[in-house]
Amino acid sequence: MRVLKKVFVLAAALMLAASSYAWAAGLNALRSASGSTHDRLVFDFTEMPVYHASLSADGRELILDFEGVDVSAFQRVAVRTKRIDAVSYAARRGHFYVTVTMAKGMDYAIGNLTNPFRVYLDIAPKGDRKQALVASQTPVPAKPVPSTKREEGSAAKDAQQPKEEQQPKFPILREEQIAAGLMQRTYIYMDDDGLVTSYFIEADPDRYRVRPALARGVIPGRQTVSGIARDTNAVAAVNASYFAANGVILGVTKIDGMTVGTTYYDRSAFGVMPDGSFVFGPVSYNGTVKIDQVTLPVSGVNTDRGENGLVIYNRAYGRSTGTNPYGLEYVIREGRVAEINTNDSAIPSDGYVVSVHGSSMDAFAVAGSRVGDPTVLTEDMGAMWNRAVQIVGAGPRLVENGAVNVTAGEEQFPGDIRYGRAPRSAVGVTKTGKVVFVVVDGRQAHSHGLTLTEFAELLVKFGVQNAINLDGGGSSALYARGAILNVPSDGSERAVGSALILQQR
Known part of the structure; x- marks a missing residue:
């Protein structure tokens, strides 16, 4: 055949x-x-x-x-x-x-x-x-x-x-106002190595709100950007955070005020404040859980529980934790321990589950933690990020105050992201306050892709004041007008863990 x-x-x-x-x-x-x-x-x-x-x-x-x-x-x-x-x-x-x-x-x-x-x-x-x-x-x-x-x-x-x-x-620039406050742009140019094709969606934040959205609405899970966009009635969307093979988010992520993902690294993030303004900068997650008189650090949120770890599972993770029987889980409602289970606990919609293993499990057990104990979850991302209602952590930084500023080295990104030309995705804000989603195709005849620095230079050329890099490669996909605008390098859309969406106010 x-x-x-x-x-x-x-x-x-x-x-x-x-x-x-x-x-x-x-x-x-x-x-x-x-x-x-x-x-x-x-x-x-x-x-x-x-x-x-x-x-x-x-x-x-x-x-x-x-x-x-x-x-x-x-x-x-x-x-x-x-x-x-x-x-x-x-x-x-x-x-x-x-x-x-x-x-x-x-x-x-x-x-x-x-x-x-x-x-x-x-x-x-x-x-x-x-x-x-x-x-x-x-x-x-x-x-x-x-x-x-x-x-x-x-x-x-x-x-x-x-x-x-x-x-x-060359270059060729085509722009079209596709809706009130929404601009679509394609920019094609040729450098010494061939063609580069880039795609932009630029939106007026007074007409459109920006927020992350999870694949199929839960973690873990994977879905195409177009699928996420249709499920959330988005007018536009771009792939967002890095993710594991099972769809677990790898980056500090907050949706409507709730932390849904974390990472061990200090990485660049894009955020939306309560007044609708946008912020950029490095973000880190530091969490602790106090049950009665014992306080332990949080290893991660909505991720796989590792050896000796303490993981928080909230409603973004779905109905249950899906954990193995080698730990202990405290179901928290209204600030107190409501249940204690060995594994695979149901996640309450009005609370969360503290899942512990090894030394973390022993610390609570030795202290005699029991049903009814008062529990406090403290999450600290820094003063600015604590106030943010939406956060997408990805990185590295590409543009700062209108100038190229690629921070891949400082943020300890591996070589497959840090070096070479590839398909790229980004979110930024222009000098006029518009939010912009950008994708550059790569590894194809019509577009060979860009390095991080070349990508940052392209953003600055189009008036972007601040921007961060999003997941790229085969994940890069930009959605608008009911379809994907670019040509993903896999040959079709890749299922991803999350997207950044625009919804009409």
Whole structure:
């Protein structure tokens, strides 16, 4: 069976001039042209479609899946060039599939245009990949050039080959007001190593509130950014904190005043204060639990209980702690011990569970802690963060007071985050007080990604006054208008532990 590597492509992702996605586009024609550097296939549509692209394991067959298109006016044409071996067609269950079989050693780039609406595919040798990408941004003539004897010379070549003056003038910036107080922006530019494609959502905080949201509403758990956004009725969302494989949040996180996640490191965070203002800076968590006369430090909140540890489980963790029988758990309601269990305690909606193991368990046991004992949970994150009602801890810091300030070294980030180019996500606030979600694609033909410093420089370029880095790589995803705007590097959305969302006030 042929194995396909799937790449999801939103046709309108880079063309923000289109006011909305079209689900009933009509395919009118397919045209082809061969130039000195690449071959081009052009699909003419009545509206901009949404489509997916799948590449076979051997890299030879590219399948374009056009969803819900009307092909009644389309005439199937045979195409064979020195770079394209064949083009075939199939229609099944509301999908129209176009399979392009490329010659050996070829690579491809996909693009689209509006007014009129076109999707185009450039095929070029892999060694000329960068040149093909530049060409993929080149406008296509509105109509096929008629063949005449006179055009068999240089005129025909000029008509079929992209002209130097037709090639785009990088950088390309497209902006669109998608709702009152909500701006969508795509910025594409080229550096010495190729294309970089970035996506922005900028919101007026007077119209939209910002808060973290958990995957499926609980910890542990994982869900796509688009799934989290739809579940919370968000107008926009971006992936947020780092997370473990099971979805446990790895970062100091507070939602509507309740701590839902912690970390051992002092890391940069973004916060929302009670008056709606935004704050940035390093945050650390220090907690203690006092049962009767014994006080012990908190190892973490809503995380796996480790050896000799004391972990707090609150309602963000779900219905029960799910712990093993090698510890002891104190269920706290109204400031007193309500129950004592060996494991897997039900988490009260109006309280929390203190789960202890090893030396922590022994300390409470020796003191004779019992049902009815007064209990005090103290959480200290620093004066500013104690007042914050929303916190997303991720890091490192990228921008401070309008200047690049990358603090990856001070925050002890590992090399896979600290060094190299990658897909990146960030949250920031502009000089005018707007909150901004930003994602840069990476590890792909249309965008090679950025280092942390390059990412910070991009944010400063667009007027960001303060910003922190969020989880990146395959997790980077930016949602708005009912869909993911960028192209995640995994080929599809990765399930993450949390998202930062915008909700209309």
